Amino acid sequence: MQSPRLREVTLVCLDGCCHGPFLNFPEPQNTISKSSSTSATCRRYFVAATTSSFFPSTKFTNHESLPSLQESFAQFKKAYPQYSNTKRADKIRAKEYYHLSLSNHVCLDYIGIGLFSHAQLHTQSSSTVPVASSSLPTPPQPQYSDFPFFSISYKLVNLKLELLHGGQGSELESAIKKRIMDFLNISENDYSMVFTANRSSAFKLLAESYPFQSSRKLLTVYDYQSEAVEAMVDTSEKRGARIMSAEFKWPRLRVHSAKLKNMIVSKRKKKKKRGLLVFPLQSRMTGASYSYQWMSVAQENGWHVLLDACALGPKDMDSFGLSLFRPDFLICSFYKVFGETPTGFACLFVKKSTVPVLEASTSTGIVSLLPANKLFQSPEYSSGTDTELEQTSNYGTQEDLVKASSFTGPISAARMRSGRSHRGENSEMSKTEVTAKKKESKTSETVESEENTDLVQHESTEISGNRSDSSEVIECSGLDHVDSLGLTLISSRARCLINWLVNALMKLQHPNTEDKVPLVRIYGPKIKFNRGSALAFNVYDWKGEKVEPVLVQKLADRSNISLSYGHLHQIWFSDKYEEEKDRVIERRKTEECNIAGNKRKSKAGQGIRVVTAALGFLTDFEDTYRLWSFVAQFLDADFVEKERWRYTALNQKTVEV
Known part of the structure; x- marks a missing residue:
């Protein structure tokens, strides 16, 4: 029986004091043993609570016999009492992202960080917040004759010169850069930054400028096929790079440490220029976490390191500690609004001491952020509104680059007290890696009241300009919400939800089979304290044959559940x-x-097609339950045929699924 003291310690850890592998910073020698013991106990307790509290020793063989949402949630809260501490996220979702409830839409295909909230994007005059936030007071707001926008334009520039002498750009761009660096906890004294059209552009830009003639190797650490990484590999190979890839051990898909170490560590005593290590701390498909120490080993052996931070949680950069592990390059991405539009931009950071090693190259992926007409409203208004324009991202010729590509985002101007500051930004996700559907949002009119500050305390960033009478601010509500919740709450919430989902999926088993065929196979980490919130899985029929991931995605979409698929x-x-x-x-x-014009003959064509789901900080228990309930329908051997017949009957035409 567990002692009261031990139980108290483990419950405290479950509330968020124990974090992922990149939070285990060195501690004083006399506390290492005690700390390690407490951390290990905490993780074991968490796994035991997950496996033993939700219908232990039970297999579900009929989708109609699943416990109800209410019953499942009750058991969920017993297993994870710390989840109750994350109610603030539910309040933010109800007030600022009410379109998810109105459309009954489960969004599990977004990876990255959202800049704005749905309410901010769609706030209009004389409107009320429907359904989810109807109880909140919503006084009328000022009416604007023109809604504020900002635009993106592509520019043909030299990346190295842009990093060295790019200047501050417009006041808008300067403010957004400051906001991004503040949000990611990156110092402007240490790193320079450029905006890129998307994640793939950022990878390709670096490949075009990295000195592969002197530092010949490109080593990537990815357990999935990535359009962005393949674009870098293809460009690097054309410039003479020697391509290497880490491998992942079956069946748990852990990094093959011995092989990776042999590729990184120099056998010669004299340190020489090795090349570029492209390293994610977390897989955006399987949720596997990798030790940050690989970066240190690489740097000690003469490698430059590119940290791919796109799959990290929204506040993980705060805990990463760039002062301890300072990568030479860092890439992250942002999208506009969760559950509505995945378009946005990416950011490429380069350590200032590393900029001189880059080679001059004219690149096409860098973009500028430009203020549009009537960008700044009168400072007496506390919030802005905007309507959304389509972003044009098809470019390639120099002529195309001359044309500005319109991208809209909400800009909020207000009179602020001096000394108060904040930040702002945006990004686009790769089509291969994020297959988020662009859902047409249903008619929704909403108002954001200054008086309702009990849910989220919005920050704001002062833009230094020529105006002396007031300060203009750019408000990114999505980032504000993340900041207000913090790392501990966000990571604790995601940890509970993803592990419950893994456990629930593994309890689905086909009926009337001698071999007891499981319905779902999960790839990578399963129930694990420090796993990421991404999940890669496949569904199998009663014969043990895999249901094609594209088909699973299509059927999920008909149930208003957005999933992705990829290739391990x-x-x-x-x-x-x-x-x-x-x-x-x-x-x-x-x-x-x-992928991306890459025709190399390699192991890229060998792997496993999988369905993927990604949980964000706004994901709630009902979202995970609905995914579980949907997947359980495949326990019916005729489910696919019934869906095909139903679709044909409704649409009066046949369709291949």
Whole structure:
């Protein structure tokens, strides 16, 4: 029986004091043993609570026999009492992202950080917040004759010169840069930054400028096929780089440490220029976490390090500690509004001491942020409104680059006290990696009241300009919400939800089968304290044959659940699993493997197609339950055929699914 003292310690840890692998910073020698013991106990307790509290020793073989949402939530709260401490996230969702409830939409295809809230984007005069926030007071707001916008324009520039002498740009761009760096806890004294059209552009830009003639190697650490990484690989190879990739051990898809170490560590005593290590701290498909110490080992052996922070949680950069592990390059991305539009931009950061090693190259992926007409409203108004224009991202010729591509985002101007500051930004996700559907938002009129500050305390960033009578601010409510919740709350909430979902999916089993065929196979980490909030899985029929991920995604979409799909690769099988290799590895056609024009013959065409789901800080228990309930329908052997017939009957036409 657990002692009261130990129980108290573990419950405190579950409330958020124990974090992922990049939070375990060195401690004084006399506390290391005690700290390690407490952390290990905390993690074991969490796993035990997950596996033993939700219908232990139970397998569900009929989707109609699943426990109800209410019953499941009651058991969920018993298993994770710390989840009750995250109610502030639910309040933010109800007030600022009420479109999710109105549209009954489950968004599990967003990875990254949202800049703005739905309420901020769609606030209009003389409106009320429907349904979810109807109880909140909503006094009328000023009416504007023109809504504020900002635009994005592509520019043909030299990345190195832009980093060295790019200047501050417009007041708007300067303010947004400051906001981004503040949000990510990155110092302007240490890093320079450029905006790029998207994540792929950022990777390709660096590949075009990195000195592969002297530092020949490019080493990537990805357990999935990425359009952005493949764009970098293709460009680097054309410039003479030697391409290497880490491998991941089957079946848990952990990094093959011995192989990776051999590729990173120099066998010669004299340190030489090795090349570029492209390293994510977390897989955006499987949720696997990787040790930050690989970056230190690489830098000690003469490598430059690119940290891909796109899959990290919204506040993980605060805990990362760039002062301890300072990558030479860092890429992150932002989208506009969660559950509505995944468009946005990416940011490429370069350590100032590393800029001189780059080579001059004319690049096409860098963008500018420009103020539009009537960008700044009168400072007497406390909030702005905007309507959304389409972003044009098809570019390639120099002629195309001359044309400005319109991108809109809400800009809020207000009279502020001196000394008060804040930040702002935006990004676009790759089509291959994020297949988020652009849902047409239903008619929604909302108002944001200055008096309702009990849910979120909005910050604001002062723009230094020529005006002396007032200060203008850019408000990014999405970032404000993240800041107000903080790292502990966000990570604790995600940890509870993703582990419950993994456990629930593993309890689904086909009926009337001698081999007790599980319905779902999960790839990478399963129930684990420090796993990420992304999940890669496949659904299997009662014969043990895989249901195509694209089909699962289509059927989920009909249930108003947005999922993604992708391709796991670079999987290594030991002799023990050699026979299993032929059953699980799929070999795709050449044209299917041609990502971003990359026609290299490699292992990229070998891997596993999977369905992916990503949980964000606004995901709630009902979202995860609805995904579980949807997947459980495949326990019905005729589910797919019934859905095909239903679709044909409703649309009076046949369709291939």
